Amino acid sequence: MKLGIIDMEMATTHFQVKLDTLAAALNVDPNKYRYGLRQEAFSMPALDEDPVTLAATAANRLLQRTGREGIRTMIVATETGIDQSKALGLFVQTLLELSSNMRIIETKQACYSATASLQMALGIVARKPEERVLVIASDVARYAVDTPGEPTQGAGAVAMLVGADPQLLEIEPASGVWSAHIDDFWRPNDSSTPMVDGARSLDAYLGAFTGAWEDYLAQGGSPIEEIDYFVHHQPFTKMAIKGHRRLVEHTGAAIDEQRVEPSLSYTPQLGNTYTASLYMGLLSLLHSDLDLTGKRIGLYSYGSGAAGEFFTMVPQPGYQKLLHPEIIAAAIADREELSFAEYRRLHAAHERGSKQDYTNPRVTGAPYRFAGVRDGARYYQHNEPQAATGAFSVLR
């Protein structure tokens, strides 16, 4: 029995910041961002957007196509969750009016946890093939201003429905894992931005890659020559190229960079989407002109701290019929551009605690919005016109 991804969809934010704008304001050569990082812009949430609204929007787009039948589990992967205790998926469940007969959890291991969530979902559907599992990766990658990470910010979500006899992608059983305690990138509980040791984070990404690759081979994985295309975690686009070069160097295989390039169309525009980033890369590859039917795609998932996993997927016959590249094209193109001053004001305005009540201005055009905080609890709204004049929809 084949197991894998039945369908997938994405969402991003209302605003974007162009890196040429950032470079001009910071007096940096724009070529450093354009060619050094291979980034052109990043997504930036409005005050009424957050990882919940992104996750709900992506899942809503997905479920409109797949329906909800058989979904009894939702796993939301995020490293920018909105509560230390309550799973983000519970907010999504309410917004999407999903069944109460569901198990809902949140997973965390930096950018890696969506991949661990997929593996957990496969375990559930292997045991009960009549069930389907909703896996969502959702993050707002926010770095402190005036740090090297600032141009690599971003935000977005990818929702995936996992099940038996998948029409989109089979996930093959072999998988290589690697982990170690490394202080390369982390975010203490009382900080809204991460601590980053940039050079160490690059080394950790590359070291976890070869570690996961060797384990993949030891677990009976395919030889590199039998992997047709590659998608690597994209904290910034150039990092995926660096990862690929390391794999080529490590294996001695003559695998040219055209095998990874088709996965690099969306991250230059979105920026780092943390847990969703690898899967934005997968969407980019699927949306390319290539006929990938029956081809083997190798995916390298990395999360700082650090954990890596290498595994493979195979697009199924007729998979192209399930693709909707126009959705991501519109999501990228429709973002409103911020000036440098507007961006910095918004960045500062996102720094809010939960000790005081507030109401967010109505900005996002997405179907769901983060309305504000009352008595320490977050409130969300459907963004339909009739809700515009209504009171908060109370979700507790």
Ligand code: CAA
């Ligand atoms: N024209 C063209 N290229 C230029 C240039 C110019 N004028 N000036 C500099 N460059 C190039 C540099 O040569 C360099 O390229 P190479 O690495 O290919 O040599 C590149 O631009 C970056 O410049 P620096 O080496 O000076 O690095 P920086 O100080 O700008 O920092 C960074 C880069 C460490 C990645 C920083 O953006 C950062 O801290 N990012 C956040 C951490 C991160 O993303 N780490 C990646 C691995 S961790 C991970 O994957 C998990 C995750 O999602 C965070």
